[in-house]
Amino acid sequence: MNLDERLNPTEKRAAYSLALLFALRMAGLFMLMPVLAVYGQELVGFSPLWVGFAIGAYGLTQAMFQIPMGWLSDKVGRKPIIFLGLSIFAFGSVVAATADSIYGIALGRALQGMGAIASTVMALAADLSRETQRAKVMAFIGVSIGLSFAASLVLGPILSAYLGLSGLFWLIAVLSLFAMFVVQFAVPSADSKAPSGEVSANSKQMLELLKHPQLLRLDWGVFTLHLVLTALFVVMPFRLLDAGLNAENHWQVYLPAVLISFVLMVPLLIIAAKRNQQRAFFIFAISLLLFANALLLINGSSVWVLGVILAVFFVGFNYLEASLPALISNLCPPGNKGAALGVFSTSQFLGAFIGGSSAGVLYTAGGANLVSWFAIALLIIWIVVSLGLRAQSGIKSYSLTISSPDQPASILEKLQVLPGVVEAVVIASDNTVYLKVKTKEFELARALDLVRAA
Template identity: 50%
Template sequence: MAASGLSGTEKKVAFSLASVFGLRMMGLFMIMPVFALYGQHLSGFSPLWIGIAIGAYGLTQALLQIPMGILSDKIGRKPVILGGLVLFAIGSLIAANADSIYGVVFGRAVQGMGAIAAAVLALAADLTRDEQRTKVMAIIGICIGFSFALALLVGPIVAQHLGLSGLFILTAALAVLGMVIVQALVPNPIYQAPRGDTVAAPARLRRMLADPQLFRLDAGIFILHLVLTAVFVALPLDLVDAGLVKEKHWMLYFPAFIGAFFLMVPLIIIGVKKKNTKATFQIALVIMMLALAGMALFSHSLTALSIAILLFFTGFNYLEASLPSLIAKFCPVGEKGSAMGVYSTSQFLGAFCGGMLGGGAYQLLGAQGVFELALGLMLLWLLLTLGMANPVMLKSYTLAAQVADKSQAQVMATRLSQLPGVAEAIVVLEEKVAYLKVDEYFDLRQARAVLGSPN
């Protein structure tokens, strides 16, 4: 086995599914830096409809994210993923052939109906061992971040040479490439990972919403993607007004996004060394607030806007990367699938609302109004974090349990809870698994002995 701990199959799973996820997200993101600039020929064009078109995918994604995940439990992961990619390609072609902004909005909404995130992550869980699952999910997460950076580079270049229609045709081609990867490279699962790790359970969703720590994180990802979408309604137009021609926007976005990856490293190091994730989280929020303030105050200075964009992406990258891991740390044991379902729905709903609010604010108040609105929302998020607990560094395990009835499951759960290093334990009879959250003193062999699992 490789030094990373991933088997050959797990590496294949990680990189093939990361590619599928990344290609789709790249197709969604490419429109963001260019639509306000290259969509002005469409009938019905206005700042409000710019925002709606950019964020329309978020509404259908939010509505269908959890149902599509549940459907993947019933008919299989691959059929749902392939069907979602077909819908994404159809939506792209609708948008490519639209001569009005309303047609683009409809196409973007159809793109969002291909809500495959839950099914992709569930398939990744099905095809990987529990102890390696975190690494596979991290690879997928990194690929999503890279796809956003690539979208900022490719989107303006493609729009410059092929126009908006060519951009949407490219997104359809990316969806087809994703289908080929799913069919040719992704193995077929021979079992399903435990439901609590992957797909949302409707009965548990209300509990996720009522949890104060999870609510702060769900509200946070909602605000983060609202702000991102709203900013990209106004920022491209502001850059043109500041003297940067639209054909050269990628020369600013892409280096800024990559530079921000390096600048966020000190935040990560500080958080780990000080064991104070909450403080570094709040620092990232303040960095984004400074960026938005700079955009609002110095909208006619290209130098100031460039610095603000670098700061914006630094804070954004850190928050986007840290929020899913915080969800995993705060969610009740065995309910990660439900917690992530609410989180993903909040994320996509934020993108939709960001388009609506950003477009409306730009139409009424101009770019400065958009940035000030975004700044106010980030301040609200900062205030919400004041009551946020500092997460304890715990690992999660999902272990097979040789359990026959409910009373035996209760006994196992009690014995597991008494083991050194176990912070939380639950045994689920129906799934025949035990979910554990543990610290560095945990001994895996002791837990497997209790559960009757092989070493």
């Protein structure tokens, strides 16, 4: 195998260390989702309404600060901003740990969200990897997030039974400090930056992408996905308690549901790719979320039924969570990946905020079933929106550095006639050419020869 087809030592170290960083960071967030509604009941001012706001507050500040923190990392460096974000996150965790009211918890959660480093970490991953290997590094990080989510749903109820809600926040603060240790001693330092189009959320580009009908479908999708997920975990702990399952045993439902969902989700991804039926399976996965919420309306009072419902839900959720970023890369115009992911991430965190806050309001007004009806309505809209999805199979994006950017028109003309090239854009100021290609027809070596000879 050609060495260029493998991760080099720096890329391996970046993949492992940044995956660990993400896992530590996300575990602190995910562990709270299944327990806040249960263990927060002794707090001053506790109500389902404020539980929803406390869970969703993180998403609001993430949506507000994600892009500015990414932009700042372009100016002052990746690692300083990651340290800053982790420090803010740790401070928010301490505020929540010392709070004796649900209002203090909500404030701590909002502060946690202000330490918005996801875009900066992804930018650092891009800086530390060659374009040909970047997708592998990103995929490694994505897997770590999924595993962290699965583990946290189980560990959250178990640890909360021993530590309490305050102790869990203290543990999260400690995990943040350990994450700083990982950044300092395990994460490589970048000698160069990836092309800005790969990682930066340019405001002008973002406004243009808001008019892109295919990307808007995906932005609505990730908004709805995280809204429905967050809303579910505002009410699911109450449902399990009503079904007679003690809080410390909730993990006994979450663990089998998550494991079963992973076992069933992977074959769906493989079959969809082999049959080139991504849109059909995408809509099927949304339908699973819809079916799970419909089952909650029919019979949401049995522990066994709730376990089955969660398994069905997570099959759909995990499939969609894995598919959406890949579709963004597939559909975004060349050289606009950073801006496209900026809009995508903002939509995701806004969904989490509105999911938590709206679920709290609806649960207070009409109970858990009203939350399920709300989710069903949004999922039906998502299915209709997704009918117009036009994702292309076998499409991949490349960004190549131009050694001599004096004749961008000439370079562009030569690249556009190469077999398999769908779109090509040259950014002379960035010394970069962006390509979108059909993988079966495109030969990267030929493109590299043209770029080097320019």
